[in-house]
Structures are given as C-alpha cells and as structure tokens.
Amino acid sequence: MTQPPAERRRPSASTIIAAVLIVILAVFTVVGAVTVFQLREPVTEQGERTEVLYLATLTISFIVFFVVTAGIIWAIFRYRRTGPEMPQQVHGSSALEFTWTVIPILILVALFVPSLILVLDLKTPPDDEDVALTIEAIGHQWWWEFDYPEEGIRIQATPPNYDDLEPPALVVPVGQTVLIRVRSTDVVHSFSAPNTLYKIQAIPGNVNEMHMKVEKAGTYLGQCYQFCGLRHSDMLFVLDAREEADFQSWLREEQAKQGVAPPQQHVEAAGD
Template structure:
C-alpha cells in the first residue's frame, strides 16, 4: 500500500483498513467455526448423533450479522466517496490534463493558479511530455488542486499511486477530481489503462513544493514560454 500524501488519500486508506478488518473478522469467524465443527463433531462411531431441524434464533443471528456488515460498509463507503469527490473551491489551482498516445500535457491558466491569483490574468503555459522526456508538473502543498482530465484519442487513466486514486481519461468526457497534498516531495504517476503499444511510456512526475517555490516555478515557466514565442 503506497504511503498516502493527500487528505483524500488518507480517507481512502482508512476505508481500506476498515474493510480489511471486517474481512479478517469474518474470515477467522468462519474458519474458526469450521475447524471447531470438524473437531467437535467428527465421526466417532456408526451411531447417528442427535438431529436438530431448524433454529429460529440461529437463523436470525446469521441473517442479521451480514446485513449489519453490508450496512456498515455501504455507509462508510458512501461517506468517504462524498468526501473524496467534493467539488473544488472557487479559488483552487486548476490544471488541465490531456492524455495522448503516448504522453501527457499539463496546462496552467494564469487566472487559475490558486488563492491570490489574478482572476483577470490572461494566458497559460503547458508542460508537455515526449517519448524521450517524461513530464514533471508542480503543485503547492496544503492547497486544493483540481485536475481536469481529457483525452485526444483513446481511453487513458490518470494514476498517481501516492494519491490512492485513479480516474479514467475519456475522449469527449470531462472528468475531474480534487486533492490537497499534505507533504512535499516528488512522486511518480502513470497511465493505468492499456492504451496502445507504447502504453508503458506514459509516465509522469509531480513535485509538491511550498507556495513560494511554486510561484517561482510559475514565473520561470511563463518567462520560458514567452521567450519561445518571440520571433
């Protein structure tokens, strides 16, 4: 299990642990009852043991327990899903992610760079991966970031293991999700949907940094893009 680095990933991990605990409890209860029955009621002679036909109390118990388990799993899963799939706040940093055979493009709009950004700012810059160069994009720590996913060709899947979250990138469909990173560092992502012969090349990296470093990086990217456009 990858170490979760976002608030949403921690909620997903807690749900996974809760489900695992219930699964282990059921497993040991069933296997324990089975082993007890094998030992306690093993055949000792040809004499037919006392026969019991039906037990209302027992049937109520083995019907009620699974119902309660299903209700608990459904309720916790529903609560976690609502938390993980909350809409992004209006001042969240937004990144337009495009998957294509066989890499990724990350576009930052200058009027959607998170809290404090100028809503009237114009322009954008992009990070585009190639077969020879895996793309690396940057996000600030402790701030909500919305990923808006689209595809130019076939179905891809945007997956960063440390997010504990994967979302398909579907042509003609706008999929999006929000995360808030809790620690800095560099993490690897990939396409998790078999999308063609060079599917394995669709790796990328995300750097989580402090807001000051993120602002410097944005300024560098804007300057670099401006210099490229100059005749």
C-alpha cells in the same frame, strides 16, 4: 464406554491439530493485514480519509475471514466422522438464523454509510474560491500532457523522446486545493498517482474532474492505469508537490522558458 477422568481431559490429536492450524491462520491473517494488504502512504488530505475507510473495511473483513475460517477448521477436526452412527440432526434455529442475518446487515450498513459520504465528498467539486490551481491533464497515445491554463504554461505538449524517456512533472503546491480536469485526445486512459489513493479515467469527448490537497512535499510516481496500446507502459508522470515559494519559482521559470509574459503570480493561498 467410560474412560478414566484423567484420560478424558487430555485433548485428542485432532483437537490439537485444529488448534495449531487456527493459530497459524491467526498469524497469517495478522501478518497479511499489516503487510501486503497495506496501501501506499497517502499524501493528500483526500487520500488520508480514503485510507481510514480502507483500514476499517480491512479490519472488519479480516475478522470475519478469521472467524469463519477458524470455525470451519474447528468443525472439520473436532467433529469429524469417527464411527458409523449418524450425529444428531438439527433442523432450523431461529436464534442462529436471526443472528447470521442481522450481523452481516449491521456490518454492511456500517461500511456503506461512511463509504457513501466519502465518495460523494470526493466526487463533489470544491467551490471555485477554494480552488488554488486548475490543471488540465490530457491523455495522449502515449504520454500525459499537463496544461496550466490560467498560468499560460503547458508541460509535455508534444510527444516525448521514448529512447530517453523523462516522465513529465505535474507540479502542484502543497496545502492547497488543486482541481485536475482529466480528458483524452484519442482512447481511454486512466490517470493516477498511487499515493493519492485515487484513480480517474481520461475519456475522449468527456472531462472528468478530481481535486486534491497534497499535504506532504515530495515526488510521487504516477502512470496510466488503462491499457491503451503499444506504449501504455511509457505513460508515466511524476506528481511533484512543492512548498508554495518553491512552486512559485518553478512557475516563473516555466513561464519565462515558455515565453509567457509578463510572468504573474496567479496562485494564491485559498481559504480552507
């Protein structure tokens, strides 16, 4: 069935449909990657490193997703069955099988190594002399209590007024490493402020630690992320990161309010 050359060069309807679908797929992939798949803006040094790893993983995942899906679309439309005859049957291809084994291995290793390094880093407690402030975050049904043992103050030590709920503030100085010791007095809770890109469980009879250095002053929403009963959704808090002077004046004010005497300056700038 010889066709005139001019006829043969014109793409078939199914090729055009496949090309249009692949372009739409490309647009959705890119728009999705830069919008709904983006994280909250990280405000801690640790969060920034987490974001870099996340973006690398996201980029690789979306490239794989696009290539595989575009290939399927192309195969469906370009090689659809048009007649009764069987297409050429191929059994085995060492080159192809080698390629589709080696490329995923390389991708997984390339993602695993930096992930492991980051996780170990986040899980390794900082040296004592690097810790400027230690805070105990205690989960209760249903509120967060924040104790500053060295400073002698406690924030929200008693149940809040749920009719006029004002989430307790976890006040920290910016640019300094803060160690947070997370525990629970009753059931399992989960402690997180999304802008830290980190989450840690509060488990009865156990102390979980996390550390962070907030880089940007501001207030950021935090909450319990483990369903823990009736008022789980009321377990809110505010991560309130302040410049050193501002933090110190807040501290003195709280110490005076809570009758801690004499007010002392416990938090000193620690070396990096």
